[in-house]
Amino acid sequence: MAFQSVCQSQEPVTIADRLFQDLRSSILEGSMPAGKKISEPELAATYGVSRGSLREAIGKLENCNLVTRKPNIGARIVNFSIDQLMEIYQIREAMEGMAARLAAKNMTEQELLHLQELLKRHQKAIKEPGKSGNSHLKHDPDLDFHFCVIQGSKNERLVRMLCQDLYDLVRFYRFRLNPGFTPKALREHELIVEAICRRDGEMAEVLMRHHIRASRNRAQIQLESMTPEELGQREKPA
Amino acid sequence: MAFQSVCQSQEPVTIADRLFQDLRSSILEGSMPAGKKISEPELAATYGVSRGSLREAIGKLENCNLVTRKPNIGARIVNFSIDQLMEIYQIREAMEGMAARLAAKNMTEQELLHLQELLKRHQKAIKEPGKSGNSHLKHDPDLDFHFCVIQGSKNERLVRMLCQDLYDLVRFYRFRLNPGFTPKALREHELIVEAICRRDGEMAEVLMRHHIRASRNRAQIQLESMTPEELGQREKPA
DNA sequence: GATGGGAGTATTGTCAACAATTTCATGTAA
DNA sequence: TTACATGAAATTGTTGACAATACTCCCATC
Numbered sequence: 001m002a003f004q005s006v007c008q009s010q011e012p013v014t015i016a017d018r019l020f021q022d023l024r025s026s027i028l029e030g031s032m033p034a035g036k037k038i039s040e041p042e043l044a045a046t047y048g049v050s051r052g053s054l055r056e057a058i059g060k061l062e063n064c065n066l067v068t069r070k071p072n073i074g075a076r077i078v079n080f081s082i083d084q085l086m087e088i089y090q091i092r093e094a095m096e097g098m099a100a101r102l103a104a105k106n107m108t109e110q111e112l113l114h115l116q117e118l119l120k121r122h123q124k125a126i127k128e129p130g131k132s133g134n135s136h137l138k139h140d141p142d143l144d145f146h147f148c149v150i151q152g153s154k155n156e157r158l159v160r161m162l163c164q165d166l167y168d169l170v171r172f173y174r175f176r177l178n179p180g181f182t183p184k185a186l187r188e189h190e191l192i193v194e195a196i197c198r199r200d201g202e203m204a205e206v207l208m209r210h211h212i213r214a215s216r217n218r219a220q221i222q223l224e225s226m227t228p229e230e231l232g233q234r235e236k237p238a
Numbered sequence: 239m240a241f242q243s244v245c246q247s248q249e250p251v252t253i254a255d256r257l258f259q260d261l262r263s264s265i266l267e268g269s270m271p272a273g274k275k276i277s278e279p280e281l282a283a284t285y286g287v288s289r290g291s292l293r294e295a296i297g298k299l300e301n302c303n304l305v306t307r308k309p310n311i312g313a314r315i316v317n318f319s320i321d322q323l324m325e326i327y328q329i330r331e332a333m334e335g336m337a338a339r340l341a342a343k344n345m346t347e348q349e350l351l352h353l354q355e356l357l358k359r360h361q362k363a364i365k366e367p368g369k370s371g372n373s374h375l376k377h378d379p380d381l382d383f384h385f386c387v388i389q390g391s392k393n394e395r396l397v398r399m400l401c402q403d404l405y406d407l408v409r410f411y412r413f414r415l416n417p418g419f420t421p422k423a424l425r426e427h428e429l430i431v432e433a434i435c436r437r438d439g440e441m442a443e444v445l446m447r448h449h450i451r452a453s454r455n456r457a458q459i460q461l462e463s464m465t466p467e468e469l470g471q472r473e474k475p476a
Numbered sequence: 477g478a479t480g481g482g483a484g485t486a487t488t489g490t491c492a493a494c495a496a497t498t499t500c501a502t503g504t505a506a
Numbered sequence: 507t508t509a510c511a512t513g514a515a516a517t518t519g520t521t522g523a524c525a526a527t528a529c530t531c532c533c534a535t536c
Contacts, residue, residue: 056293091393
């Protein structure tokens, strides 16, 4: 049960849908330069579709916060700053804290087993650093864990808001960072799972918030030591 | 500084924008029946625009969670259940709790004065119940208060997520409810403002979460005593 | 040399027609 | 009577052309 497969499960039935998913992947993977202006005629020609379909796809990307649009001017790939990333961490702290609280209350026994299973795999993976060299690019264990907890909240809208809208942005940035999945982070995951399994929602929320704050600090330290080039900030300001 | 004027400030420059805002108001005010299917040719004719522009507006409404769309089938005005409203309260509890914490840290002295000013007006208004008969329909003091705090968080994305995406749904439902602005709620507001003015973020968050939980309970009690007709659930299921 | 205006180009917004899909109604067979 | 197949009507998805707006480059003026 991969992260992507559940959150973005509906396969494209319409041209605009397929375009949307293709463009979304390209943006998240970084093959479309951050901050670059989108030329509608050019992109439409590249993908061999009409401008109308492309515009609809761009509209969806705008909803995902992956592009910004100005009337009569055009759309740009997002290129958000470290400050904006920190804003997202604050929001995640609040929402995922709540998700952990709800998960402790609402997860089924089967889901608890699945979560513990996941944790064991991560524990094993982190002891064998050979294989997990760059596999995090396609399958991030940290995201898998968070997604599992979020799903467990059983709050449909919370799941949508986090997985669809917010985590795209997380992945957008994470792709440009080193894997944030350290032994320390794993230990935090373990404590969260323990609290959830005890059905201790209060503690699960506290621990999840602590974990996300810690991740935030780790990311901030890492980011501040990087140059703009390393960050892939190949923006082309207007 | 009205709620609407700040959160949805940009005036329509394009036909699709104007359409979007018109439709959004119609849906929130209830003049478009909840759950009703949208007929593209019919609506386009009503507003005297092409289907293309209408479809773009519908796309924006979908992003605001005010309509749902299925490929090759069409769009429907949302008609969400009490359970879904409760989900939204949970999300608000988490996000606005964080907003209150941040507001205590980041609000300027001037903003604090404005907030206290607002509170005084509400205190006065609640003592003179004559005038505030149904004025809450257009200018809800409770929403004004919450908006003021959210703005004070200085977290741009948090503001957008709450004001643009989530509060539309709150207003959608609130329009069908009695005014939730009771003396009890006002007292809760007072306590929150006190904490924010003391720059006590921890306490502000606790109080805000308590307030939203209490609002949730008040709404739930009220909703459970209402018939589907009173709720305006004039849905026309597929 | 810098600034402002204006024609020309390119891009975005809008529209109406065409294609694909779904829905509804009718008729037939079990 | 019910169930299913079939075809017509309506609706949505897609496209290319036209209109409106923004950008660019050049030239005149200060």
